[in-house]
Amino acid sequence: xxxxxxxxxxxxxxxxxxxxxxxxxxxxxxxxxxxxxxxxxxxxxxxxxxxxxxxxxxxxxxxxxxxxxxxxxxxxxxxxxxxxxxxxxxxxxxxxxxxxxxxxxxxxxxxxxxxxxxxxxxxxxxxxxxxxxxxxx
Numbered sequence: 523x524x525x526x527x528x529x530x531x532x533x534x535x536x537x538x539x540x541x542x543x544x545x546x547x548x549x550x551x552x553x554x555x556x557x558x559x560x561x562x563x564x565x566x567x568x569x570x571x572x573x574x575x576x577x578x579x580x581x582x583x584x585x586x587x588x589x590x591x592x593x594x595x596x597x598x599x600x601x602x603x604x605x606x607x608x609x610x611x612x613x614x615x616x617x618x619x620x621x622x623x624x625x626x627x628x629x630x631x632x633x634x635x636x637x638x639x640x641x642x643x644x645x646x647x648x649x650x651x652x653x654x655x656x657x658x659x
Contacts, residue, residue, distance in 0.1 A: 539650045544575045548642030566631040570639020573618050580614045
């Protein structure tokens, strides 16, 4: 099944909604923390949110490539996936680990605030799911 077919349109819209909500909820939380908590705490939430968003986007892109390759190579004994796809899947963890280390160690940002920012992805997935149930999609 091609990712652009109407039957997959709901999944594409949901992924876009989760992507947008991750940034909206996370950066709104960072803005709130900026005024109510501290600047380093707000920076941690913002960095965690951006890492969660980037992680989601890269995973989504890698899955689309893998799905296309599996569809194109249907019936083949083994599906060939471009090496860059595997690099994105593994690289997102390396990037997150490096960014978290640098942010906490060199910029003295609280680790808890980074974790709160990373949780923006879960909150947005939850909100998007609630929307799907309420809207009847």
